[in-house]
Amino acid sequence: MIKLESKVPSGNISEKWTNHKFNLKLINPANKRKYTIIVVGTGLAGASASATLGELGYNVLTFTFHDSARRAHSIAAQGGINAAKNYQNDGDSVYRLFYDTVKGGDFRAREANVYRLAEVSGNIIDQCVSQGVPFAREYGGLLDNRSFGGAQVSRTFYARGQTGQQLLIGAVASMNRQIDLGTVKLFTRREMLDLVVIDGQAKGIVVRNLVTGEIEKYSAHAVVLATGGYSNVFFLSTNAMNCNTTAIWRSHKRGALFANPCFTQIHPTCLPLHGESQSKLTLMSESLRNDGRVWVSKIKNDMRQPNDIPEEERDYYLERKYPSFGNLSPRDISSRAAKEVCDEGRGVLGGEAVYLDFRDAIKRLGRNVIEERYGNLFEIYETITGDNPYQVPMKIYPAPHYTMGGLWVDYNLMSNLPGLFVLGEANFSDHGANRLGASALMQGLADGYFIIPYTMGDYLASYKPTLVDTSHPEFEKVKNEVQETTKKLLSIKGKRTVDDIHKQLGRIMWDKVGMARNEKGLKEAISQIRNLREEFWTSVNVPGSGDDVNQTLERAGRLIDYLELGELMAIDALNRNESCGGHFREEYQYEDGEAKRDDENYSYVAAWEFKENFNWELHKENLVFEYVKPAVRSYK
Amino acid sequence: METKILKLKLKIWRQKNANSVGSFVDYDVSVSPDASFLEMLDELNNKLESQGLEPVVFESDCREGICGTCGLVINGQPHGPIPRIATCQLHMRNFKDGDTIWIEPFRAKAFPVIKDLMVDRSGFDKILQAGGYISANVGGAQDANMIPIPKDVASEAFDAAACIGCGACVAACKNASAMLFVSAKISHLGLLPQGQPERYRRVDRMIKVMDELGFGSCTNTYACEAECPKGISVKFIARMNRDYIAAKLKSKTLEQV
Amino acid sequence: MNWLNNFLNSSIGKKFVMAITGSFLLIFLIIHLIGNITLFFGPDAFNGYVKTLDVIKPLIRVIELVLLAAFVFHIFNGFRLWLENKRARPVEYKINGSTENSSIFSRTMFISGSIIFIFLVLHLGTFFWRFNVHDPQQLADAHQYYDIVVGFFQIWWYVLLYIIAMILLGFHLNHGFQSAFQTFGLNSKKYTPLIKKLGTIYAIIMAVGFASMPIYFFLSGGVK
Structure with a gap:
């Protein structure tokens, strides 16, 4: 019987983390090198965790499926990273960042975790600057800030439109330093395919060497997963082509609980679809909404070119509906508003896109200022679409971007399986039902730099885990299972390609488990996904062998997990009879179309336990809000 | 359409x-x-x-x-x-x-x-692992605004840091030289005040590894700059040359690698 | 001295040697050209110039040694770099887009250098050897330097080779001039465009200057 213990320390919220850090057990510096820790993933969370654990003296084994740690998808984050520095003297504070994040997450996050995140946010900036991250600066040489959605203060630090890249270069450089010093050993082109659990504790992983095809076993005293989110379940998302859920999903199937899988974020400012061959959706940074105005025509199926639509016939719907936050309304709200106007037939040329217009900003600030702020984003836009956004408004539409759900973790970021820690987007902890812009980078680095180094020591000191040899029968068993799956995939030789099936899954997910959901659709989705899963196992075609580079095999393996996760997302969405954050159930809305939360019945984390034959058992962690009292989330 | x-x-x-x-x-x-x-x-x-x-x-x-x-x-x-x-x-x-x-x-x-079209670019990371970092442990950082950095310096460091490590510079160079990549990494850190303590040791060690990996030398054709997806400037190669020459000829305390 | 060995054999060290020897040669060429221009002022001017050099022979010998060292290092290192750079790409591209991303001057440094080297051997064999080894006393007494030079400039294939070599010298210098600055680490938004222009002007002056003599004397048939 699983009992969910959040292990949130007692005391005033502002003292919880401080007290907790003091109460956590320590490992003697000389003994740390006797402990081996596996870190899977080298994005912001994984690279920073590897670096920090290495600095402490642990023996770290780090794994990435990329050819280089520098390629993880954190690199694509454009806009920035939040921190409660209050450098702008505009009333920011740790408490305000905490408040904004809990409210932004529509009261479905754990208060204590969020407070801690806000508390360490300032240290993250300090750390990054000391590593040489070239944040934007003012002429006086001090750091510059910009605003982001869901906040009325300027607390976002940025490095042009490439903040994620610069932070990742910094974190990977810190990890490289540990590789140089010998504490971290990096394994590239290795994809984690399973978790090894012995006597209830995570003891190691099984990976596929993506060059030789060999299935390799690695054991450790603890395993840290920092493998990102699962937006690619939609096939088309802003995630990188290779982002996948395999590491966390297979850990889930080994006993780790999956929390709030239906909480997915649809980002409002992405480029609209161009056609069937499209492989992914491109994000345009939310920072564009600082100066860009979002609008559609007031007339349905308006076929005029945007510059021909006069001012009085334009509907600046975000400014109209949410006057105090306007174009900087949070992501879930902006996305849904875009869907609404497009459903009414008022989208660009009657289709699925809205305008993001810089005409007024260029008039007010001059082209040079706009160019300095967004020049590279405008270039990207023009490269992809062939339109010049200085002259013609951008066309944007929402796209799957981030997943708030993930493996359940306690305050120490440990899952219900002792020894299995989950960091960054892969866990569920800090963003509730909706993540605010520029908070993902903050969470990844908070987890890796400032939380795991403390809580890892406590686990090792209190559980005293042993190192199991990889010749242990359980390692062999897991390895055999992985090999069996590979063999099976290669032997089906059906008629459908992996991408073909994945696209079909994506359509089901987008239509029925996407921006708006209802009971009927979700039930249909569940049965359609089950059928598709069956079809996959009889009709997929994976050419080639398992003994060398086989990218189709890699994708097929990932699709297995999406076909299972997709079902759980629908089940979770069906279970949650309310609308909150990124989860919008059409049955639960106010008359003006705003999301209707049900705090009485659903103020809990839905943590799902995997049972035989694709049954899941629901465990609830009740959420208590002592500081930020739940209220209707209004940005009006 | x-x-x-x-x-x-x-x-x-x-x-x-x-x-x-x-x-x-x-x-x-x-x-x-x-x-x-x-x-x-x-x-x-x-x-x-x-x-x-x-x-x-x-x-x-x-x-x-x-x-x-x-x-x-x-x-x-x-x-x-x-x-x-x-x-x-x-x-x-x-x-x-x-x-x-x-x-x-x-x-x-x-x-x-x-x-097929997949190549092994791990050499780049070997170079980075030989000093392409600033040694700053987590925990000891001072407040971020304690180190004012002139806007143009931060901006130039960013221009170098924009490198995405794709390897197009090596692919374009008639000598398969990695100098644009290496110089971008060295300049990013070397331009910033935080990167000064390790500036000469860094360039010395990274060049040594670069040479051992079998990349060619720079003959200043600048094909790298022309093909770089991020437009990294060859001025960083000049900067690296300067730092390397200084590291080798000037510094007395540097251990020779 | 291990550090020096390390430095000179490193990729940047080898470039440094190319640049420093090249720079020396750049200066040498200016002096060489100024001296040669006396040819245009008739036999007395030229013979007088050569004679002056004779007077300061010991100093000239020292400069010649340095010059020799510069040439040897420049050529040896250049050849070594070429060989190593070839090895850095064992499989060539089927389609080469280098015309799209680099200048012909920079890509042809090895070829232009090689042909200039062949010219140099011939050049030394004709003028230098004759002036210095082949009974110099007799030449000096008779003031025959001018006649020898002008005599060579009547041979069509010699003149042709001379001209080709000077065009390639121009190519070589055009790239080499700015390249040396880059190798020494002198590259800035402000000055590099100016350096590149100066390099081109320098290369044109050298190529045209040196080539003008054989052309003039060939066309004028060696009339005094």
């Missing part, structure tokens, strides 16, 4: 593995001009897979031009004919109906082919 379809002939380098001999194989494709170059290859691969044939191995990840995973030599140019973009940002509207497109992997002794 025109819905014209481009018919193209592709000549793609196929090579089973690092030890085998490769050759060009012809493929005919039809593709929408709105598709990206890699989506065109996706479609080709989907077709090959549906026929039970092994698809063309090529690497890509973010498809937004920032991760540096993709990199093909298209008609003799790394990342194709359009300047300042990665392969994933190249769109088919830049080609004409009936064009023949030659697609080759990055070629360099230090970038051996793994399969």
Whole structure:
């Protein structure tokens, strides 16, 4: 019987983390090198965790499926990273960042975790600057800030439109330093395919060497997963082509609980679809909404070119509906508003896109200022679409971007399986039902730099885990299972390609488990996904062998997990009879179309336990809000 | 919107593995001009897979031009004919109906082919692991605004740090030299005040590893700058030369590596 | 001295040697050209100039040694770099897009250098050897330097080779001039465009200056 213990320390919220850090057990510096820790993933969370654990003296084994740690998808984050520095003297504070994040997450996050995140946010900036991250600066040489959605203060630090890249270069450089010093050993082109659990504790992983095809076993005293989110379940998302859920999903199937899988974020400012061959959706940074105005025509199926639509016939719907936050309304709200106007037939040329217009900003600030702020984003836009956004408004539409759900973790970021820690987007902890812009980078680095180094020591000191040899029968068993799956995939030789099936899954997910959901659709989705899963196992075609580079095999393996996760997302969405954050159930809305939360019945984390034959058992962690009292989330 | 379809002939380098001999194989494709170059290859691969044939191995990840995973030599140019973009940002509207497109992997002794168009660029990381960092443990950082950095210095450091480590510089250079990459990394850290304590040790160690890996030397043709998707300037190579010469000739305390 | 060995054999060290020897040669060429221009002022001017050099022979010998060292290092290092750089790309591209991304001057440094080297051997064999080894006393007494030079400039193939070599010298210098600055680490938004222009002007002056003599004397048939 699983009992969910959040292990949130007692005391005033502002003292919880401080007290907790003091109460956590320590490992003697000389003994740390006797402990081996596996870190899977080298994005912001994984690279920073590897670096920090290495600095402490642990023996770290780090794994990435990329050819280089520098390629993880954190690199694509454009806009920035939040921190409660209050450098702008505009009333920011740790408490305000905490408040904004809990409210932004529509009261479905754990208060204590969020407070801690806000508390360490300032240290993250300090750390990054000391590593040489070239944040934007003012002429006086001090750091510059910009605003982001869901906040009325300027607390976002940025490095042009490439903040994620610069932070990742910094974190990977810190990890490289540990590789140089010998504490971290990096394994590239290795994809984690399973978790090894012995006597209830995570003891190691099984990976596929993506060059030789060999299935390799690695054991450790603890395993840290920092493998990102699962937006690619939609096939088309802003995630990188290779982002996948395999590491966390297979850990889930080994006993780790999956929390709030239906909480997915649809980002409002992405480029609209161009056609069937499209492989992914491109994000345009939310920072564009600082100066860009979002609008559609007031007339349905308006076929005029945007510059021909006069001012009085334009509907600046975000400014109209949410006057105090306007174009900087949070992501879930902006996305849904875009869907609404497009459903009414008022989208660009009657289709699925809205305008993001810089005409007024260029008039007010001059082209040079706009160019300095967004020049590279405008270039990207023009490269992809062939339109010049200085002259013609951008066309944007929402796209799957981030997943708030993930493996359940306690305050120490440990899952219900002792020894299995989950960091960054892969866990569920800090963003509730909706993540605010520029908070993902903050969470990844908070987890890796400032939380795991403390809580890892406590686990090792209190559980005293042993190192199991990889010749242990359980390692062999897991390895055999992985090999069996590979063999099976290669032997089906059906008629459908992996991408073909994945696209079909994506359509089901987008239509029925996407921006708006209802009971009927979700039930249909569940049965359609089950059928598709069956079809996959009889009709997929994976050419080639398992003994060398086989990218189709890699994708097929990932699709297995999406076909299972997709079902759980629908089940979770069906279970949650309310609308909150990124989860919008059409049955639960106010008359003006705003999301209707049900705090009485659903103020809990839905943590799902995997049972035989694709049954899941629901465990609830009740959420208590002592500081930020739940209220209707209004940005009006 | 025109819905014209481009018919193209592709000549793609196929090579089973690092030890085998490769050759060009012809493929005919039809593709929408709105598709990206890699989506065109996706479609080709989907077709090959549906026929039970092994698809063309090529690497890509973010498809937004920032991760540096993709990199093909298209008609003799790394990342194709359009300047300042990665392969994933190249769109088919830049080609004409009936064009023949030659697609080759990055070629360099230090970038051996793994399969088809996929090469091993791990040399870059070996260079970075030999000093491409600032030694700053977590926990001891002072307040971020304690180190004022002039806007233009931060901006120049960023220009260098914008490098995505794709390897196009090596692929474009007639000598397969890695100096643009290495100089970008060295300059990013060397320009900032935080990077000063390790400035000369860093350049000394990184160059040593770079030389050992079999990259060629720079002969200042600047093909690297012309092909770099991020437009990294060769002025950083000059800067690196200066730092290296200083490290070797000036510094007395530096341990020689 | 291990550090020096390390430095000179490193990729940047080898470039440094190319640049420093090249810079020396750049200066040498200016002096050489100024001296040669005396040819245009008739036999007395030229013979007088050569004679002056004779007077300061010991100093000239020292400069010649340095010059020799510069040439040897420049050529040896250049050859070594070429060989190593070839090895850095064992498999060539089927289609080479280098015309799209680099200048012809920079790509042809090895070829232009090689042909200039062949010219140099011939050049030394004709003028230098004759002036210095082949009974110099007799030449000096008779003031025959001018006649020898002008005599060579009547041979069509010699003149042709001379001109080709000077065009390639121009190519070589055009790239080499700015390249040396880059190798020494002198590259800035502000000055580099100016350096590149100066390099081109320098290369044109050298190529045209040196080539003008054989052309003039060939066309004028050696009339005094």
